[in-house]
Amino acid sequence: xxxxxxxxxxxxxxxxxxxxxxxxxxxxxxxxxxxxxxxxxxxxxxxxxxxxxxxxxxxxxxxxxxxxxxxxxxxxxxxxxxxxxxxxxxxxxxxxxxxxxxxxxxxxxxxxxxxxxxxxxxxxxxxxxxxxxxxxxxxxxxxxxxxxxxxxxxxxxxxxxxxxxxxxxxxxxxxxxxxxxxxxxxxxxxxxxxxxxxxxxxxxxxxxxxxxxxxxxxxxxxxxxxxxxxxxxxxxxxxxxxxxxxxxxxxxxxxxxxxxxxxxxxxxxxxxxx
Amino acid sequence: xxxxxxxxxxxxxxxxxxxxxxxxxxxxxxxxxxxxxxxxxxxxxxxxxxxxxxxxxxxxxxxxxxxxxxxxxxxxxxxxxxxxxxxxxxxxxxxxxxxxxxxxxxxxxxxxxxxxxxxxxxxxxxxxxxxxxxxxxxxxxxxxxxxxxxxxxxxxxxxxxxxxxxxxxxxxxxxxxxxxxxxxxxxxxxxxxxxxxxxxxxxxxxxxxxxxxxxxxxxxxxxxxxxxxxxxxxxxxxxxxxxxxxxxxxxxxxxxxxxxxxxxxxxxxxxxxx
Numbered sequence: 001x002x003x004x005x006x007x008x009x010x011x012x013x014x015x016x017x018x019x020x021x022x023x024x025x026x027x028x029x030x031x032x033x034x035x036x037x038x039x040x041x042x043x044x045x046x047x048x049x050x051x052x053x054x055x056x057x058x059x060x061x062x063x064x065x066x067x068x069x070x071x072x073x074x075x076x077x078x079x080x081x082x083x084x085x086x087x088x089x090x091x092x093x094x095x096x097x098x099x100x101x102x103x104x105x106x107x108x109x110x111x112x113x114x115x116x117x118x119x120x121x122x123x124x125x126x127x128x129x130x131x132x133x134x135x136x137x138x139x140x141x142x143x144x145x146x147x148x149x150x151x152x153x154x155x156x157x158x159x160x161x162x163x164x165x166x167x168x169x170x171x172x173x174x175x176x177x178x179x180x181x182x183x184x185x186x187x188x189x190x191x192x193x194x195x196x197x198x199x200x201x202x203x204x205x206x207x208x209x210x211x212x213x214x215x216x217x218x219x220x221x222x223x224x225x226x227x228x229x230x231x232x233x234x235x236x237x238x239x240x241x242x243x244x245x246x247x248x249x250x251x252x253x254x255x256x257x258x259x260x261x262x263x264x265x266x267x268x269x270x271x272x273x274x
Numbered sequence: 275x276x277x278x279x280x281x282x283x284x285x286x287x288x289x290x291x292x293x294x295x296x297x298x299x300x301x302x303x304x305x306x307x308x309x310x311x312x313x314x315x316x317x318x319x320x321x322x323x324x325x326x327x328x329x330x331x332x333x334x335x336x337x338x339x340x341x342x343x344x345x346x347x348x349x350x351x352x353x354x355x356x357x358x359x360x361x362x363x364x365x366x367x368x369x370x371x372x373x374x375x376x377x378x379x380x381x382x383x384x385x386x387x388x389x390x391x392x393x394x395x396x397x398x399x400x401x402x403x404x405x406x407x408x409x410x411x412x413x414x415x416x417x418x419x420x421x422x423x424x425x426x427x428x429x430x431x432x433x434x435x436x437x438x439x440x441x442x443x444x445x446x447x448x449x450x451x452x453x454x455x456x457x458x459x460x461x462x463x464x465x466x467x468x469x470x471x472x473x474x475x476x477x478x479x480x481x482x483x484x485x486x487x488x489x490x491x492x493x494x495x496x497x498x499x500x501x502x503x504x505x506x507x508x509x510x511x512x513x514x515x516x517x518x519x520x521x522x523x524x525x526x527x528x529x530x531x532x533x534x535x536x537x538x539x540x541x542x543x544x545x546x547x548x
Contacts, residue, residue, distance in 0.1 A: 051328065054332075058340055058343050059343075060542070061540045062540065066332055069332050071329070157352075157353060159345070189540075265468060
């Protein structure tokens with residue numbers, strides 16, 4: 001098996017990217033790949049937990065924007081692509097048993113069962129791309145680090161066994177850009193939408209913005225405003241607290257790349273406007 | 275019991291409207307009531323059908339924009355209002371057994387069970403209000419008729435036993451208003467979003483626009499463009515085809531009025547932006 005690197009795939013068509021992920025030759029993060037296509041977080045659960053998890057997503061649309069749900073036992077994500085097999089088409093998976101991380105994998109064909117449901121949730125790449133296209137710099141991308149993420153004091157709306165605090169990501173924004181940043185990101189409800197907070201981090205329970213709970217620290221230059229978005233790590237925290245017998249997620253940064261254009265009105269293949 | 279009429283409630287606060295609906299003194303349609311608040315279609319199903327119906331809504335977000343889902347057996351719609359009891363807070367209900375309409379009711383306290391799940395779906399009132407505020411006339415409202423609705427040739431994306439053609443509503447628009455109408459309605463993804471078709475009705479299987487399948491005929495003045503939106507009758511058609519043992523919907527036009535402002539970013543009480 002020949003491994004494929006990020007630089008090679010950066011300018012490759014989506015079909016080639018997906019093939020390299022599917023055959024296991026590409027196992028790294030997906031930032032910057034499949035340009036223009038919606039990327040998604042992944043959560044796979046036994047069907048007994050599916051209705052409650054789907055309710056949790058519906059009730060927490062900013063951290064958990066549902067973009068696709070498989071049929072029970074069917075690994076094909078038919079509404080997100082013409083040929084997406086959720087067992088192989090994510091570069092790296094993380095496996096939890098009873099709420100505890102027990103391993104990672106580059107495909108999950110041996111773990112998939114007739115009782116499983118796969119959920120795809122929108123991710124921040126979409127609004128970050130839109131912000132950068134509008135000339136708003138993203139420090140963590142320019143410096144090749146992971147965006148800082150924090151467990152906030154904001155409660156999610158519980159559903160069955162799923163609950164917990166909202167995880168938020170932080171980006172420092174020049175004050176003159178704040179209104180534009182809010183307006184642009186609000187246009188992407190399937191990618192966390194507008195920010196949930198801006199200004200004093202302590203107001204949402206963040207006491208040291210230089211010590212993120214996940215990701216890397218990022219500077220807040222003098223006069224810049226820290227802006228906080230609901231983050232796709234929130235459902236992972238809720239999944240850990242619900243402790244289903246098995247749960248499979250993508251490994252952070254290693255997302256599902258869909259066939260849905262990033263600016264589509266809906267995340268459904270056959271309902272994109274004529 | 276003193277009956278309350280539409281004109282009395284038109285300028286009443288939401289709490290008074292809801293109280294009159296709850297105690298059964300108001301049993302008529304809700305157009306123009308609770309101004310500024312999101313109204314919703316209703317579907318109540320046994321829990322065995324809930325996951326498939328929720329998948330159907332996720333896969334068909336234009337006809338079936340999910341705005342609220344109850345816990346199984348809990349009649350309080352906690353994310354849509356501070357005190358919404360789905361058994362009493364809709365003016366008129368329609369009851370289906372095995373897919374067949376068997377009756378109507380003004381409350382369903384005797385039919386609700388511990389096994390039921392209530393789904394609220396956004397409705398066209400929201401984008402119609404926004405269009406009228408922008409100076410776009412709505413002929414069916416000005417003439418006190420029901421918008422014409424048609425069974426189109428557009429297939430919905432099936433989920434389990436739920437499937438069928440998309441039902442669409444039609445509004446004739448002056449050509450100079452078309453772009454504005456599309457842009458405004460697209461801003462309301464929780465209220466059917468942008469139109470699914472405009473122009474020749476035959477392209478979506480509608481051969482006589484003067485003979486709607488539901489609602490009243492409406493003129494298409496010379497030079498006007500017929501514009502078609504996904505319609506909230508679509509899930510009712512899918513529910514009839516799925517034939518659950520029991521299903522309760524609102525009676526057309528007799529909607530659930532929520533506490534969510536019509537222009538909120540999400541339909542979740544506790545997540546409206548600060």
